[in-house]
Amino acid sequence: MGGFLNSTIARKFAMALSGLFLVLFLAQHFSINFISVFSKDVFNEVSHFMGTNFFVQALLQPVLIFGVIFHFVMGFILEAKNRGARDIKYVKFAGNENSSWVSRNMIYSGLVILAFLGLHFYDFWFPEMIHKYIESHPEDAARYYDELVAKFQSPVRTILYVVSFVFLALHLYHGFSSSFQSVGWRNKYAKGLRGFTKAYAIIIPLGFIFIALFHYINNL
Amino acid sequence: MKLTLKIWRQENATAKGKMVDYPVDGIDGDMSFLEMLDILNEQLVEKGEDTIQFDHDCREGICGSCSLQINGEPHGPDKLIATCQLHMRSFKDGDTIYIEPFRAKAFPVIKDLIVDRTAFDRIQQAWGYVSVNTSGNTVDANTIPIEKEKADEAFNAATCIGCGACVAACKNASAMLFTSAKVSQYALLPQGRVEATERVQAMVRQMDEEGFGNCSNTGACEIECPKGISLENIARMNREYLAASVKG
Numbered sequence: 001m002g003g004f005l006n007s008t009i010a011r012k013f014a015m016a017l018s019g020l021f022l023v024l025f026l027a028q029h030f031s032i033n034f035i036s037v038f039s040k041d042v043f044n045e046v047s048h049f050m051g052t053n054f055f056v057q058a059l060l061q062p063v064l065i066f067g068v069i070f071h072f073v074m075g076f077i078l079e080a081k082n083r084g085a086r087d088i089k090y091v092k093f094a095g096n097e098n099s100s101w102v103s104r105n106m107i108y109s110g111l112v113i114l115a116f117l118g119l120h121f122y123d124f125w126f127p128e129m130i131h132k133y134i135e136s137h138p139e140d141a142a143r144y145y146d147e148l149v150a151k152f153q154s155p156v157r158t159i160l161y162v163v164s165f166v167f168l169a170l171h172l173y174h175g176f177s178s179s180f181q182s183v184g185w186r187n188k189y190a191k192g193l194r195g196f197t198k199a200y201a202i203i204i205p206l207g208f209i210f211i212a213l214f215h216y217i218n219n220l
Numbered sequence: 221m222k223l224t225l226k227i228w229r230q231e232n233a234t235a236k237g238k239m240v241d242y243p244v245d246g247i248d249g250d251m252s253f254l255e256m257l258d259i260l261n262e263q264l265v266e267k268g269e270d271t272i273q274f275d276h277d278c279r280e281g282i283c284g285s286c287s288l289q290i291n292g293e294p295h296g297p298d299k300l301i302a303t304c305q306l307h308m309r310s311f312k313d314g315d316t317i318y319i320e321p322f323r324a325k326a327f328p329v330i331k332d333l334i335v336d337r338t339a340f341d342r343i344q345q346a347w348g349y350v351s352v353n354t355s356g357n358t359v360d361a362n363t364i365p366i367e368k369e370k371a372d373e374a375f376n377a378a379t380c381i382g383c384g385a386c387v388a389a390c391k392n393a394s395a396m397l398f399t400s401a402k403v404s405q406y407a408l409l410p411q412g413r414v415e416a417t418e419r420v421q422a423m424v425r426q427m428d429e430e431g432f433g434n435c436s437n438t439g440a441c442e443i444e445c446p447k448g449i450s451l452e453n454i455a456r457m458n459r460e461y462l463a464a465s466v467k468g
Binding site: 091106 | 228239289291292318325326329389392393394396428433435438439440443451452454455457458460461462465
């Protein structure tokens with residue numbers, strides 16, 4: 001596998017697969033979060049299931065963490081090679097004439113998302129792990145909604161989340177459709193698929209923004 | 221037309237280069253870009269200065285020799301043309317034009333605007349051909365029926381002139397469009413299928429060894445390619461390479 005991942009194409013293939021996996025995870029994460037807008041009880045019920053189910057905690061969660069780390073590490077490896085491939089920069093480079101800003105700056109939108117993940121883990125994942133596995137509190141199936149809402153009482157945190165979701169949209173706008181090209185999937189359905197990926201890249205982050213603003217405004 | 225040219229001057233491969241300003245006057249809109257540089261060089265000769273070195277050969281968009289980054293774009297602002305086909309009518313009186321060599325670590329500057337593009341030759345030599353015994357017993361290719369659509373796609377891929385604009389345009393200096401065009405022109409035809417696995421592995425290996433960057437799918441290469449080589453070829457090469465990796 002190490003030998004396979006030495007090639008340019010294989011690395012992009014692996015990058016695309018990990019990206020597609022994270023896109024699927026985003027859809028699942030959004031679906032659960034969106035429930036919090038409609039029903040406190042159902043949200044608590046689903047969150048409790050996700051937080052206590054053995055399959056989710058012991059199998060899916062490690063795979064997800066591996067996917068996230070792999071995507072970022074491979075992103076840095078690819079970026080390092082790309083920067084080294086042009087040792088002397090152009091004095092004038094008209095990138096906007098032939099490509100979108102988003103497609104040329106995936107590393108920056110990715111870095112913002114990485115920083116956001118640090119905040120997100122600090123807000124939810126680390127407290128959750130400490131609560132369950134270190135302090136070993138008795139399980140309270142009704143706590144999830146209140147924990148979520150409490151985080152969005154801060155306007156600064158809400159703004160940070162909203163800005164991060166904008167960068168997530170930018171990252172997905174190029175990355176989602178681009179991943180299909182990297183795995184070699186380009187046929188008569190490619191145009192329709194591209195439309196779907198662009199819509200997904202806008203709708204899902206907008207949905208996350210809506211959820212954050214909903215809980216902030218709801219608690220004013 | 222009166223112009224200010226900002227041109228990359230570099231004495232040799234190891235010297236440190238810099239942008240130098242050259243005012244030029246009397247440029248006609250019907251001149252080609254290379255003719256404009258010829259006029260500048262004549263003026264430099266009259267002054268006893270070193271002329272500006274740039275690649276050119278056929279001057280009709282076929283050989284792929286001319287390789288200038290003009291105002292930040294390979295082959296200049298017009299699309300589907302090589303530098304030799306760019307006319308000065310694309311610029312306005314008083315314009316400042318930046319002229320640089322194609323930049324990539326795999327394309328080192330030899331002098332001024334001339335870069336060494338033998339990396340492309342080595343990729344081609346890796347397996348950019350069909351191994352056929354040509355000692356008097358070859359079968360006429362036209363006796364093998366090929367679907368029109370595939371023949372057209374193979375022909376379109378084969379129109380790549382190897383100028384290097386794809387590398388120059390790419391923010392990562394990636395050679396995926398060039399390599400994929402060469403892989404595709406054979407992969408689409410029955411004659412090329414026989415060695416398709418070995419070919420794609422050898423050409424991609426050579427491409428990586430030359431130090432080109434990764435493909436970020438920005439599409440800049442396709443936009444700037446003077447022959448309109450499609451990104452479809454990159455997707456095909458990705459498929460071919462991944463299938464070849466599974467086969468081993």
